[in-house]
Each structure stands twice: as structure tokens, then as C-alpha cells.
Amino acid sequence: MVDLEIFAQVENIVRQRIKKTRAEIEASLGHIANGNPLAAEQTLSRRLDRLQVKASLSRTEAEMISAAIDMRSAGERKAAAKQPGPEAILGPTLDFIGVAFLERGRRAADAVGRVAFLNGNPQGSGFLVGPRLFLTNNHVISSLADSRRFQVQFDYEQDGANAVRTPTTFLFDPESCFVTDSIEGLDYTLIGVGERRSGPKELGEFGFISLSDARDKHMLGEIANIVQHPDGRFKELVLRENRLVARDETVQVLHYVADTEQGSSGSPVFNNEWEPIALHHWAGPFHEVTGIGGYALAREINEGIRISAIVDHLGARKSKLPGSSASAVSQALAIWAGMPRMMDETVRLNADIREDVPDKPVQRPNRIAIRRRRDTMPMARSPGLFPSK
Numbered sequence: 001m002v003d004l005e006i007f008a009q010v011e012n013i014v015r016q017r018i019k020k021t022r023a024e025i026e027a028s029l030g031h032i033a034n035g036n037p038l039a040a041e042q043t044l045s046r047r048l049d050r051l052q053v054k055a056s057l058s059r060t061e062a063e064m065i066s067a068a069i070d071m072r073s074a075g076e077r078k079a080a081a082k083q084p085g086p087e088a089i090l091g092p093t094l095d096f097i098g099v100a101f102l103e104r105g106r107r108a109a110d111a112v113g114r115v116a117f118l119n120g121n122p123q124g125s126g127f128l129v130g131p132r133l134f135l136t137n138n139h140v141i142s143s144l145a146d147s148r149r150f151q152v153q154f155d156y157e158q159d160g161a162n163a164v165r166t167p168t169t170f171l172f173d174p175e176s177c178f179v180t181d182s183i184e185g186l187d188y189t190l191i192g193v194g195e196r197r198s199g200p201k202e203l204g205e206f207g208f209i210s211l212s213d214a215r216d217k218h219m220l221g222e223i224a225n226i227v228q229h230p231d232g233r234f235k236e237l238v239l240r241e242n243r244l245v246a247r248d249e250t251v252q253v254l255h256y257v258a259d260t261e262q263g264s265s266g267s268p269v270f271n272n273e274w275e276p277i278a279l280h281h282w283a284g285p286f287h288e289v290t291g292i293g294g295y296a297l298a299r300e301i302n303e304g305i306r307i308s309a310i311v312d313h314l315g316a317r318k319s320k321l322p323g324s325s326a327s328a329v330s331q332a333l334a335i336w337a338g339m340p341r342m343m344d345e346t347v348r349l350n351a352d353i354r355e356d357v358p359d360k361p362v363q364r365p366n367r368i369a370i371r372r373r374r375d376t377m378p379m380a381r382s383p384g385l386f387p388s389k
Helices: 004-020 022-033 044-055 059-073 077-081 100-110 307-320 323-338 351-356
Strands: 112-117 122-130 133-136 150-154 168-172 178-181 188-198 225-228 236-239 244-247 253-257 268-270 276-285 300-306 375-378
Touching (some): 100 225, 100 236, 178 307, 253 276, 276 307
Antiparallel strands (some): 178 188, 225 268, 236 375, 244 253, 268 276
């Protein structure tokens, strides 16, 4: 597991950020407790942009929904209830999802790996973001030399019958790509994946998850989903009812409520479309048990580094990187920029079949109203995310 001294340094940095966003966290938790979570997003332009993308709305429709959210937040529930349309999908019910949510989640989980020492002891989590490229935290893999102590395991999980699958393990290849930013910065490491050490599968069978610098992937009050190896255990996910509660002033991190443990560092944090929105790197108790309004506060506040910040940082650094890393980052940025935001069953995110990417975004499937409680569960496999032909 991550060295306790390093973890303490990360915690100190995060605690300072949480102190600054405390008022926003408390306000968001209040809206969530009152059943109006999307009122947590106070930046109108972001809320409108996100509503349009999230629910396939026109700008006028998004404005109507946003106005209804604000009316409810202001206590005008009776007036909002008389509106003919917007209140029908307020709050949690706006999170309608089709059954594709489960299949996409399963595919996204395929690309998540367990970072372990060569003897198998756990260190953290991470995920594939390009052809032979793996993203995790700097405090999980901090240097090129440090990476030689580790391996990454895929399929470290149980199947639908709770039988243990045979993991496939790869060594890291920092000579092909190694880019990192310290825990004082964005706390990420992008590293190449090398030769297979053990197991039955090729790396391409696990696919990879494209990153985006788009600013409309989240709004406060929305749900976050996390795929992780908590405490080094078999792959699990924290599903639904985990809410985004704050953004810091640097626009580099997100704060959210979720169940995570040490070993989850480096896990992807997704929105409901399974777009990665943050790189998880810390979780801890919120010091107050009750907020100023008297409602109960969640005990666990998490922090993740925003994916948009990492993409921007890589773009700014690529010209200053050494040859192989510069080439790998440039290729990844080009692939990410060329991928559609929404994907259907025909799209494959593999460098060998890039011609399968459509020229225009794929239409979102019909939504089905479905509610789920927050839960943590082991992952069971189905065909991998964007497998090779």
C-alpha cells in the first residue's frame, strides 16, 4: 500500500483544499438531503450546458429545468409543482438511465487495473487511457525508477458465480512513456505498459478509456461512479448516489461523497455516461457530523483530480517531454480529440481499429427511468471494453 508518510502529505494538501470548499460542500449536502441535488450547481452556464448534454435538451428546455430547480431550492415547491413539465425530471429522477448503463460500466471496468508490487502486494489502482498507456497517481508510482518495482493486474476480480478469475499481469515500460506531476500539483502519472508477465490475455483485449477536456461532463449534485481495488481487494465499484459536492478555486479537483478505501488511489471517477471526470486520489472523514442547517453530513469526503486538468496539463507539457514520452502523449491527445463523446456498440476505442470511429456523435439510446441505491459490489466480466478485432 502507499507509504503512510506520503499519504499524510497528500492528506495535508487535500485538507487545505477542503477547508476552502467547506461552505460549498455543506451547501451541496444540504441540497442533496432536501432531494434537490442539482441545485448544488450554482454556475448557471455549467448547469445549462450539462443539462443539455445529460438529457439531450434544447437550450430552452435546459433553462426551464434549471428554473424549476432554483424555484424548488428557494422553497417555492408549490409553484414548481404546478409547472407542466420541468418538475417531472427534477432532482434524482433526472438521472434516468437505460440498460446500456450496465454494459458500458462493465466495459469501462475492464480497463481498470490493480497496481501491485512484483510480489503481489497491493499499491493502488489505475486505468488504461490509450494504446499501452496507463494512468494512476504520482503517489502510487512516483518515479521512473520506482515503476520497476510494480506490475499491473487486469481481471483481478470475481466472476458472476463469485469464482476468482485468472488475472493477466503486465510490467510497466517507463522508457516508452513516463510523465508525472507531484502530489503538490495534479498527482498523476502516465506510464507505458510493457510486456506480459503472466496470464492468458493480450493487453488490447482490455481496451482503454478515452480522456476529454470537455467542460460539460459534470455539475455539482450529480452522481459519480468509481471502479476500484479498495484495500487491494478484487475489483469493486461504488455505484450511484455518490454525489459531486464541490470544485476548488483552481478548477483542478472535484470533491465528492463516496465509499472508498486506501488502495483506491488512481481509480477513475465516472459520470453516468461512463466518461471519466476525475482521477481519485484521497478519501477521509469530514470533521463535522452536522452542518449549520442541522442536517447530517456525510462522513467521507473524497477528492479527485479533474480529467480536464490532466488533459490540459499534458497538452501544455508535450513539447517539453523527451522523445518517446512526447510521441506517446501526442498520439494519445490526437486519439482522445478524435473520439466521439457518446458511443454505441459499433465504436471501438483501439488504435488498431480507429477507422471504426464515426464521423459524428452517436445518438443516445432511449432512457429508462430506473433508481438504484448506493452500493459497493464486485465486478463480473462480460466482453471487454472496445476489444481488438
